[in-house]
Amino acid sequence: MQFKTRIAHAIVGALLTGTLLHSAPTYATELSAVETQQVNAQQAQALGLAVPYSAKVPTIESVLGYPAASRISSPAAIEAYFVKLAEQFPAQVKLNYYGKSWEGRNLYYVAISSAENMAAFANFQRGMQQLSAADKTSAQQANKLIAELPASVWLSYGVHGNEISSPEAAMLTAYHLLAAEDEQTASYLNNAVVFIDPVQNPDGRSRFVSRYYMTAGLEHSADRHSAEHNEPWPSGRSNHYLFDLNRDWIALTQPEISGQVEALLENMPLVFVDLHEMGGDSSYYFTPEADPYNPLITKKQRETLWYIGENNAQWFDERGYDYFTREIFDAFYPGYGASWPLYHGSISMTYEMASARGHVFRTKDGDILTYGDGVQRHFVASIATIEAVAQQRQQLLKNFWDYRNQGIEAGSDSKQRVYLFAGQQDPAATQRLAGLLTRHGVQVQQAKEAFSACGVKYPAGSFWVDTAQPAHYMARTLLDKNIAMDDKFIAEQERLRANNLPDQIYDVTAWSLPLMFNLDYQTCSRVPRAENQLATEQLVKPGTVLNADAEVGYIVPWGDMNAGRFLTEALRAGLTVKRTDLAFTHKNKQRYPAGSLILTHAQNAHLTAAVQKIALSSGATVHGVDSSWVTDGPNFGSNNVKLVHAPNIVMLWDEPVSSLNAGHSRYVIEQQFGYPVTAMRAAQLSRADLSHYQVLILPSTYGSLSSALGENGEANVKKWVENGGVLITFGNATEWAVQSVLLNSALERVINENPQGHGSEKKVDGLLIKSKAEHMHYITPDAADPYWTAGVLTNLDVDLEHWLSAGVQPNLISVTVGNQIYRPLSIEHGRNIVSYSKDVLASGYLWEENQQQLAYKPFLMWQPRQRGMVISFTQEPTYRAYLDGLNLLLLNAIFGGAAHATPLR
Structure with missing residues (x-):
């Protein structure tokens, strides 16, 4: 069709010779009519679509002072462009603010559609709420809404701040929808409301942009080893508290995601797209996703994902753009932006573009990838998706209604219809869970009186979730103790391992909120008969x-x-x-x-x-x-x-610390505990007078802590501990405590009951190999590490005879990631406060060998060192800030540790 006709090589990347590459953005003044026509003509050529564009719509250059994709736009510049569009086209553009980032930047989205649709925008929102409330809306009313409502698509850009091209594409997409004067674009807007969230992570993007232009010289470098392509710690990927925001859709701890979820629940878009970047040597990825799929994703949803992918492919084929599907980026873990909306009945997916991570990048094949290339492809994918949504308006609305209605039916037929939480075990965690579920759009009831259900007595104030509700699948994926991966997929992973090949598991395989909050719950087939009220979003009930x-x-x-x-x-x-x-x-x-x-x-x-x-x-x-x-x-x-002293806490910061674990840990202590933390880099920690601090926290690392601290740093920390300091290590920072002999444990290799020495001599004794299994055993290194696991929930047993376990339940749950397994401390050196249970696995999929080797191994060790002590977690108790059930252990470690140390005062 003419609308998709390719203009040969008319790519945004051709504009990279603009004169504003290194200057700060200068917001342009009003242009003359002739100048406006010229700029719009240039913008149209950059878009690569053979359609006429209105000169009345401001281009990026006319507002920001530089051509599209000639500069990596700052969050402030991008917001200025959308503010301009909203001001100039109030009949078609609605700008909505849904919060602020930690650093005070605005979080917002725009809704764009035809003037007729936007005039009835409030009615559209009410209609989607009615359609989503399948328990209150009749089939007749739903059919009327399906016949009348526009479809909707939510395009979210830039969740990772250093994935730079998609926010620029957001501006081009908005420009095109408003300026294109062709029938097809008009039909899109007549049939759909387009939501655009241009910058999900403004703090991370601001960090990237400022640092990138600090490294730029006379010409931009395409060398992947240049400073332009290698960000200092922490990268712009994460937000202020260094969270990967694309993993926060379960815990909703960060304002960037919790605010977006609130906006999504208000508008209930039918399709959601999260636009990302990946390594520069790739091409472009879009739906359908790789296996495994979460079993709570329906067949109809998967068919729609396939349809959208095929439509994208048509657009990409016409332009000669390479792409791939189905090989990576699975749809199993619900904690991504591209997964969460699925469990409310929407269609959601990830798009990934090869990243120039700057203006230009030389690929391994010698080609030059430009920033403009990424902007162009994300723009094309955005328009292709809008087209698919507009074309499938009624079907998408019907599928959404069917999903919500199907959830009620599935819950009603379940033998485990109701999930009940008494709240006596941990009132704080129970209240938080009820409030969090409510924020996820799940209906939670709270009893006003005592009651019995399935033979169990519950006090007034207890909560329950009746899964016979429109948000049935969201409730299930958040509450079920285990969501199983497909048997065929698991069999394939075991086959790969048997052949010494890497597995295909992309992320954690377990995420149950009650388990991570360390809460017991019961299920019942019958809804309790007790006076009740809907729970609120309140996470903390006043004391x-x-x-x-x-x-x-x-x-x-x-x-x-x-x-x-x-x-x-x-x-x-x-x-x-x-x-x-x-x-x-x-x-x-x-x-x-x-x-x-x-x-x-x-x-x-x-x-x-x-x-x-x-x-x-x-x-x-x-x-x-x-x-x-x-x-x-x-x-x-x-x-x-x-006596509990108010300890001063210092945390190791910067390389070689894992930015994610450092950020998670600081967030938990500062925002969940409400206590300040001082960050200190390794160079300063090596020589600083630490006597001002009572607690030192070493988060997980990705490099050598020994090299970073050096001999002087190790000696400084040892002396400080012996003089009364409390050293707390997380994850693989515990390995440094072992290596420096502060902790008398040891890191284990894989169990090898029959080592097969390979020998280094030119001739060795003959070896009889009787089977393929023996062959695979022989070629495995004798000193191999245990097999890596992407992440599971594991059972822990607690030694209650120690102040570190004060107030803690006898059994806990933790996320276990990686392959580090430690030997228990012997009694003359210290105590193993928390250990893995005999039955290690609580939820997810864990290799059998790891289960056997982890049993009874330490999770939390305590070793006194003269006047101070070492407290070592072998995993990260602050992982993604959603292990609320471990918070009491960390509080005990920090404040109980400081109370029990005996520094000279």
Whole structure:
């Protein structure tokens, strides 16, 4: 068709000789009519589409002062362009802000459609809400909505800040939709509302852009080894707290994603596309996805993904663009932007473009890939997707309704229809789970009275989720303890391993929120008969003080994040807080667990008002006491009751630390615990006077910590620990603690019951190989590491006879990633506080050999070193900031560790 006619080599990359490559963006003044026509003609040529464009629509150059794709636009410049479009075309463009990034940049999307559709935009939103509410909307009403509503597509660009081409394509897409004067584009806008989120990660993009232009010289370098193509730590991929935002769609911890989810639930778009970049030696990837598919994705959804992919292919074929599908980027893990909308009935997918990671890049084949190439292909893919959505308007609406209705039916027929959470085990985690599920668009009920269900009694305040609801599949994928991968896929992975080939598992294979929050739940086939109300999005329920006018002081029972937040806020407020190592029974007949906090009037002025304020904000339940008398366990003045000092925390930062784990850890401590962290680079840590700090945290690393710290750094840390410091290591930073002999453990190789020495002599004894299995065993190195796992949920057993486990449940769940397995500490060196259970696997798929070798191996070790100590987690307790069930262990390590160390004061 004429609309798709290719203009030979009319690519945006041809504009890279623009004069503004290294200058700051200069927002242009108003152009004359002749100048406007010239600029629009250049823009049309850059788009590569043989259609006329209106001179009334501002181009990128007319607003920002430089041609499209001649500069990597900053978030501020991109926002300025969309603000201009919204101001100039209010009848067709609606600009909506949904939050701010950590660094204060705006998060927003625009909705673009025909003037008629946008005049009825509020009706469109109401209509989609009605269509999504399949439990309240009749089939007759749904059919009327399907006949009348426009389709909708949500295009999200730039979730990774250093994937640079898609936000520029977002501007071109908006320009084209408004300026193109052809019937086909008009039909797109008549049949669909197009949502554009131009920059999902403005902080990361800003970081990339500023650093990139600092390295640019007279000419841009295409050398992949140049400074232009190698970002300093941390790269622009992540946000302010160094999160990979494309993994935050389960936990919703970051404003960039939680705000977008809220906007998606408000608009319920039928199709969602997340536009990314990948290595520069690739081509272009679009749907359909690789195996495995999440089993909660329906056949109809997969067919639609295939249809959209085929339409993209037609566009790419006409332009001679290479692409591939189905080889990588699976649709199993629901925590991606390109997966999450699927479980509400939308169609969602990932597009990936080979990245120039700058203006020009020389591929391994010697070709020059330009920034403009990426912009052009993302633009073409965007328009092709909009076309597919517009063409399938009614079918997409019907499929959406059917999915939501099918969810109700599936829940009604399930023997595990209802998931029930009593909340007594961990009130803070239960409240957070209910609020988080609600934020995901799942209906959660809270009982106003006590009730029984399937033979179990539940107190008032308990929560339940009836899966017979439109968000059935979202509830299932978040709550089910295990989502199984396809048997054929698993069999293929085992076949690959048997042939010493890498597996195809792309990301974690387990993610159950109740397991990660360490919460038990029960299921029932019947909905409880109890007065109830819908749960809210509230993550922390305000706390309370019982016997607020207590004469002696207050006790905060330890055991959840409410108490943890109370502790950090009290310390930051300057209150004197004690912490008991052992459980005790007070005169009031209340039993208090180990770790409980004690605050007395004798040691704190104006305590009552402070406690009431902190209880309210933290969620803690505080017990006022009129006596210090204890009938069982340690008294308030016992040596088993420690003063909790407000520790200064320093964290190793920059290379060779994993930016993700550093960011996750700092976020958990600062934003979830509410306590500040100082970041320090290895060079400074090696020579700094650390006596000001009581706690040092070493996050996981990707390089040699020994090389980064050197002998002087190792000696400095050792001396500091021995003088009373608390060293906490995460993940493979624990290996450095072992190598430096701060921790008397050892890293294990793979179990090899029958080593086959390969020999280095020119001639060796003859070897009889009787089978293919023996052959594969022989060619495996004798000193191989255990097999790598992408990530599973594992069972842990807790030694409750130590202050590090105060208030912790006897069994925990953790994510286990990688292949590091450590030997337990012997008793003369320290304690293994948390170990892997005999039955290691809680959820996901873990190789049999790893399960056998991990059993009873340490997850958390404690070793005293003179006046200080080493506390080592063999995995990352802050992984993606969604392991809420491990937060109490980390609180104990930081604040309990500081309380038990004995530095000279």
